Amino acid sequence: MKMRLYKLVKTAAALATVAVLGGAVQAEDSVNIGFVYVGPVGDGGWTFAHDNGRQEMIKNLKADGIEAKTTVIESVPEGPEAERVIRELSVKGNSIIFTTSFGYMDPTFKVARTQPKTTFFHATGFKNAPNMGTYEPRTYQGAYLAGVMAGHMSKSKKLGFVASIPIPEVIRNINAYTLGAQSVDPSITTQIVWIGDWFNPAKEKQAAEAMIAEGADVLLQNTDSPAVLKAAQDNGVMAFGWDSDMTAYGPKAHLASAVIQWGGFYTDAVKSVLDGKFDNANVWDGVKEGMIDIISYNKDLLSEEAIAAAEAAKAKMMAGERIVFVGPIQNKAGEEVVAAGVSLDDDALHGLSWLVKGIDGSLPE
Template identity: 45%
Template sequence: MKLNKWIGAAAFAVSCLVAPLSQAADEPLKVGFVYVGPIGDHGWSYEHDQGRIEMEKYFEGKVETTFVENVPEGADAERVITQLAKSGHDLIFTTSFGFMNPTIKVAKRFPKVHFEHATGYKRGKNVSTYVLRTYEGRYVSGVAAGMSTKTNTIGYIASFPIPEVIRDINSVYLGAKSVNPDVKIKIVWVNTWYDPGKEADAANALMDQGVDIILQHTDSPAPLIAAEKRGLMGIGQASDMSHFAPKAHMFSVRDVWAPHYIRTIQEVMDGTWKSEDYWGGFAEDILQIVSVNPALPEDVKTAIAETEAKIKSGEFHPFTGPLKDNQGNLVIPEGKTLDDEELAGVMWYVEGIDATIPK
């Protein structure tokens, strides 16, 4: 069953038939996906759905999937997750940070169902988390932006003030600063994951302030399109956005979810699934630099490739000390690299970012 538009939690509940959790051995594994945005956002939700499609092809009829898109973070999410659990799904992927508490709450009521929550930090006996090392792609983005800016001012369109977003802003700035000591970063918070109008307005506001390279933690191509109209440049988010703004597009950092979905579903089928915190990035090829603009200067293209390679091999990690926050506190001592648990709790800006994290 593929629900290709949001029709409201109540309508969804009526449309699904309650089925027992146990299934015959010859029946397909039922897998549900909950998306915060539309599958046509050309970003985060789009790539999760591409992963779902690839996973279905891989298992050739052994898996039956359901997806619900445009699910608000909060009470509606809890209702949708509950209905998926009640309607016989063996495994449910909830794909946004704001689905964390609803996932944990529902999982306690359905202990035989497996749950996987993207980008969160809470686990349970039947709840795992899975996170992309997006900060790796952000560091490469910062290097490219720092080398390419003519105004020494880059801009970041931020969604919500959560660790994932704060961590990535820091990584962009650290990458830019590593190649351009004079670079500054301006940040606009839009408090949404997907709203093309707001995203375009934020991009234009940043460009009005002298920003000439646009980066984003939102999911539509609107910021890139805005940059193209003004003859400036930007970097694509989550999926390959090159076709939306071929001149403005420097490259995209693509999320490739199929390998994780295939691995997880195989573990459920084999009875080897266990609750864990999974992090994947360049090394696992679930984060990829794609469609580098051939018009970029050769030194920029070389820096992109070399920086990606150093991170992928483990030679370099963006969050290795010594590192201070923008209040002058030593947050990472010399020689120390933040582990995954520490990365999941980053709620400070690095030294040099002239901004305050919103409450």
């Protein structure tokens, strides 16, 4: 009852915003671009990072003499309401539309087929149309780099991971974090706790505290709030920022932040459309392309070796070397799932559904 009413009001508000802002007249050197966000810009994480990317894009395009007029619709529920918002953005003259959450896949696809003059970009999905491409960050690379540092910093040799929902993306990140740490010390283990939510600060905190009580001393999270970092600081252990730079939330516990930088992609995507070079490929960018980075090293806590090791791994990623899922890799049960010297390809990574050796905790099935 509450949710339905809530969604209704939000959608009404979203549609009203489109009606007011979307009708801008398009000049020759300007382009109207629509953004659909799943959360509020103030989430400090996922949507916050998208909005930083949008602002960077505007700046970059301006430097090239292109005026980008953006229309942002926040907190659009995933589902049929999204379709109306996306269609409205297109009808009101936005020639490029970015839809920034997995659940917008089908709505974007439906609108794309009936609005051939608009170009759509959908984040983290897998459906394409002639005028619809997809884009996704290799977040596991950031998790791996964090893991390398955690491997150097952990004294208890036990890491913690606050996990959200068991989809391949999250499983990749848990594995990558563990593999990164094991590249330093193969005896390191990672404890996982599932909270079943992307955003729930109270639960994120409880999950972190439960692992800290069991001896985990370097934490990472695949959830959206800074609660885990804050819990780490309160309990005198270490943690990382995720999606956005979270230094300010826990300066005494923060080792570094694995961030997503959408600005470069958004700039290139808009230019590709304006230059008539759009192709609807699946973009899966990482450190090499600048979409993933690890930033804000805490030099008070991190040893020089830890930073050097992370930088070395990052340099290999920059050079395009695949270093994260390279065999030999054993699964949780100790069976070899990737043979020595073999590197998992993108198809295998997209469907990843097993945990590597050294992870404590199970997958909810």
